[in-house]
Amino acid sequence: MNLLILLLRRSRGFVALAVCFGLMTGAASAGLIAYINDVLARGGGLADRGSLLGFATLGVLMLGARVGSQLLLTRLQTNTTFALRDQLSQRILATPLRRLEELGTPRLLATLIDDVQAVTQGLLCVPPLLINGGIILGCMTYLAVMSRMVFAALLVFALLGAVSYLLPLRHIMGLLRDSRQTNDRFFGDLRSLTQGLKELKLHEGRRKAFLLQELFPTAQTLKQLQQRVSSLHALTTSWGMSLFFFFIGLLLFALPGFTHVPATTLVGYTLAVLYLQQPLDASMTLLPMLGAGTVALRHIEALALVPAESGPLATTPLAPPVAPARIDLVGVTHAYRRDSEDLPFTLGPIDLTLRPGEILFIVGGNGSGKTTLAKLITGLYAPESGAVHVNGQPVTDETRELYRQHFATVFSDFHLFDSLLGLAEGGRADKVRAYLTRLQLERKVRIDAHGALSTTDLSTGQRKRLALLTAYLEDRPVYLFDEWAADQDPLFKEVFYRELLPDLKAAGKAVVVISHDDRYFDVADHLLRLESGAISAAPSHRETEASA
Ligand SMILES: Nc1ncnc2c1ncn2[C@@H]1O[C@H](COP(=O)(O)OP(=O)(O)OP(=O)(O)O)[C@@H](O)[C@H]1O
Structure with a gap:
C-alpha cells in the first residue's frame, strides 16, 4: 500500500477535489506563460483591457487553486497522520502478546517513533507533488500546442532525464530499505544503552566493547547509508536539471541551424522550460522522502498487526466479569x-x-x-x-x-x-x-x-x-x-x-x-x-x- 492509497482510503472526495485544484493550478500556470510569451512577442505591454483582465484572472485562479489544493491536502495529511498513530496504538493492543514478543520492543519502538515520522513526512510530500504534477502537465500541454517538433525533442530529453533519475531512485529505495533494517538494530542498541546504564557505568571493558562493537558500528552503518542516499540523490537531481539546461542550449543554439523555429516559439519554450525547473526540482527533492515514507509504511504493514477495526476502542465496553464457579x-x-x-x-x-x-x-x-x-x-x-x-x-x-x-x-x-x-x-x-x-x-x-x-x-x-x-x-x-x-x-x-x-x-x-x-x-x-x-x-x- 503506498501513501497515496493511504490518503485515498481516508477520503476519496478530498483527494479528488485537491487533484482538481492541482490540475487547475497547472492549467492556469500554462495560461500565464502563454500570456507572458504573447506579450514578449509583441514587444511588451498588454494589447487591451481584456488581455489584462485575462492575465489577472489567471493569476488569481492559479494562486487560489494552489492554496485550495495545498490546504485540502495538508489537512488530509495531518488527519491521516494522527489517525495512523491512533490506529497503530490500537493495533498493537489488539495484537496477540506472543506476536508482539516475537517482534520485540526495539522494532515496535522504531515503528512507533521512526516509521510514523517517515510516513508523516512522506504524506507531507504528496500535496506539493500533486500541485507540481499539475503545473508540469499544464506546461507540457502548452509546449505541445506551441510546436510538435520541439515538443518531440523535449520529450526525448524528458525521457532521458526520467530514466536517468528513476534508475538511481530504485537504488535509493534499496538503500532506504537497508537503512530501515539497520534502524531496528540501532533502536535495540539504544535500548541496551538506556536500560543497561548501571552495568555499563560499572564496567569499563563492557562499556568500551558495547560502544565500539555495537552502538558505534550500527550508528556508522546507518550514517553511511543515509549519506549514500543524500549523495546519490544530489547527483541524480543535478544531472536531471543539467539535462534541461542542455535542452535550452540546443534549442537556442543548435536547432535554428537545422530548421526554422519562430522566435516566439524559442522564447516561449525557454520561458516554459525555465519555469518548469522549479516544480521539477522540488518534485525530485520530494520523491526520496515519499520513498522513505513508502518504505516505512511497508514496514508497518510487515508487522502484521491486527487491524484497528478489532482494536480495543472498536469493541463495545465489556461488562464487569461475573465470578465463575470454575x-x-x-x-x-x-x-x-x-x-x-x-x-x-x-x-x-x-x-x-x-x-x-x-x-x-x-x-x-x-x-x-x-x-x-x-x-x-x-x-x-x-x-x-x-x-x-x-x-x-x-x-x-x-x-x-x-x-x-x-x-x-x-x-x-x-x-x-x-x-x-x-x-x-x-x-x-x-x-x-x-x-x-x-x-x-x-x-x-x-x-x-x-x-x-x-x-x-x-x-x-x-x-x-x-x-x-x-x-x-x-x-x-x-x-x-x-x-x-x-x-x-x-x-x-x-x-x-x-x-x-x-x-x-x-x-x-x-x-x-x-x-x-x-x-x-x-x-x-x-x-x-x-x-x-x-x-x-x-x-x-x-x-x-x-x-x-
Ligand atoms: N518470550 C519468550 N520467547 C522465547 N522463549 C521464552 C520466552 N519466554 C520464556 N521463554 C523460554 O521458556 C522457558 C520457560 O520460561 P518461563 O519464564 O515460563 O519460566 P519460569 O518458570 O517462569 O522461570 P523463572 O522462575 O526464572 O521466572 C525458558 O526456557 C525461556 O527461555
Missing part, C-alpha cells in the same frame, strides 16, 4: 520456537482447575514454565492445543478478551502507570487510602482525586506494593501473583502470605501464586510443581493434582 485448563500447551535453539521449550499438556476461595501455588525451578503457564491461565497466550473452559464453556478467540477481564495480576515484569487510570474514581478514595495504609505506603505515596500518583520513584518492593494496590482496586474474581513476594522484606512477606492471601481467599477470590517461598507452601490449597514445562511426576507431601 475455570479449567484442559491439556493446554505452548511452545516457543526460536531458530537459535535446537529444541523448542514446550509447556504442557497441563490440566488444572481454579475455583473461588481457593489458592493455587505454582512452583518449580527457573525456566520450568511458570510464567508461561500464568500467561496461558490469564488468556494472554492462546493455547496451541487443549482448551480453557469457564463454567464448562470453552474460551474462543472471540471471547478471549472478555475472559481476560476475570484477572487482576502482578507479573514479575509488571508496569506501574503513574496514574490509577480510572480505578480511583467512583467514590473509591477511602478504599485507596485504606489500601495504602495496609500496604504501608501511606507516608510514601499520595494519590490525588484523579488517581495520579505523587511518585513512582520507589524501591522495587514498594513499587510491587503499589502494583498490588492497583490489583486490589480492580476487584477481579481471579488474582495472579508472579513471584510477588520475592522483593519483600521478611515482615511483609509474612503479611502477604499469612494475611493478604487468606483475606483474598476469604473474599471468595480464586488466587494463583507463583512462588519460590517453600516456607509458605502450606498456605496453598493446591500446589502444582513444574519441571521442564511439565507437571512434576514426583509431588511432595502437600502437592496434589491441581485439577483434583
Whole structure:
C-alpha cells in the first residue's frame, strides 16, 4: 500500500477535489506563460483591457487553486497522520502478546517513533507533488500546442532525464530499505544503552566493547547509508536539471541551424522550460522522502498487526466479569520456537482447575514454565492445543478478551502507570487510602482525586506494593501473583502470605501464586510443581493434582 492509497482510503472526495485544484493550478500556470510569451512577442505591454483582465484572472485562479489544493491536502495529511498513530496504538493492543514478543520492543519502538515520522513526512510530500504534477502537465500541454517538433525533442530529453533519475531512485529505495533494517538494530542498541546504564557505568571493558562493537558500528552503518542516499540523490537531481539546461542550449543554439523555429516559439519554450525547473526540482527533492515514507509504511504493514477495526476502542465496553464457579485448563500447551535453539521449550499438556476461595501455588525451578503457564491461565497466550473452559464453556478467540477481564495480576515484569487510570474514581478514595495504609505506603505515596500518583520513584518492593494496590482496586474474581513476594522484606512477606492471601481467599477470590517461598507452601490449597514445562511426576507431601 503506498501513501497515496493511504490518503485515498481516508477520503476519496478530498483527494479528488485537491487533484482538481492541482490540475487547475497547472492549467492556469500554462495560461500565464502563454500570456507572458504573447506579450514578449509583441514587444511588451498588454494589447487591451481584456488581455489584462485575462492575465489577472489567471493569476488569481492559479494562486487560489494552489492554496485550495495545498490546504485540502495538508489537512488530509495531518488527519491521516494522527489517525495512523491512533490506529497503530490500537493495533498493537489488539495484537496477540506472543506476536508482539516475537517482534520485540526495539522494532515496535522504531515503528512507533521512526516509521510514523517517515510516513508523516512522506504524506507531507504528496500535496506539493500533486500541485507540481499539475503545473508540469499544464506546461507540457502548452509546449505541445506551441510546436510538435520541439515538443518531440523535449520529450526525448524528458525521457532521458526520467530514466536517468528513476534508475538511481530504485537504488535509493534499496538503500532506504537497508537503512530501515539497520534502524531496528540501532533502536535495540539504544535500548541496551538506556536500560543497561548501571552495568555499563560499572564496567569499563563492557562499556568500551558495547560502544565500539555495537552502538558505534550500527550508528556508522546507518550514517553511511543515509549519506549514500543524500549523495546519490544530489547527483541524480543535478544531472536531471543539467539535462534541461542542455535542452535550452540546443534549442537556442543548435536547432535554428537545422530548421526554422519562430522566435516566439524559442522564447516561449525557454520561458516554459525555465519555469518548469522549479516544480521539477522540488518534485525530485520530494520523491526520496515519499520513498522513505513508502518504505516505512511497508514496514508497518510487515508487522502484521491486527487491524484497528478489532482494536480495543472498536469493541463495545465489556461488562464487569461475573465470578465463575470454575475455570479449567484442559491439556493446554505452548511452545516457543526460536531458530537459535535446537529444541523448542514446550509447556504442557497441563490440566488444572481454579475455583473461588481457593489458592493455587505454582512452583518449580527457573525456566520450568511458570510464567508461561500464568500467561496461558490469564488468556494472554492462546493455547496451541487443549482448551480453557469457564463454567464448562470453552474460551474462543472471540471471547478471549472478555475472559481476560476475570484477572487482576502482578507479573514479575509488571508496569506501574503513574496514574490509577480510572480505578480511583467512583467514590473509591477511602478504599485507596485504606489500601495504602495496609500496604504501608501511606507516608510514601499520595494519590490525588484523579488517581495520579505523587511518585513512582520507589524501591522495587514498594513499587510491587503499589502494583498490588492497583490489583486490589480492580476487584477481579481471579488474582495472579508472579513471584510477588520475592522483593519483600521478611515482615511483609509474612503479611502477604499469612494475611493478604487468606483475606483474598476469604473474599471468595480464586488466587494463583507463583512462588519460590517453600516456607509458605502450606498456605496453598493446591500446589502444582513444574519441571521442564511439565507437571512434576514426583509431588511432595502437600502437592496434589491441581485439577483434583
Ligand atoms: N518470550 C519468550 N520467547 C522465547 N522463549 C521464552 C520466552 N519466554 C520464556 N521463554 C523460554 O521458556 C522457558 C520457560 O520460561 P518461563 O519464564 O515460563 O519460566 P519460569 O518458570 O517462569 O522461570 P523463572 O522462575 O526464572 O521466572 C525458558 O526456557 C525461556 O527461555
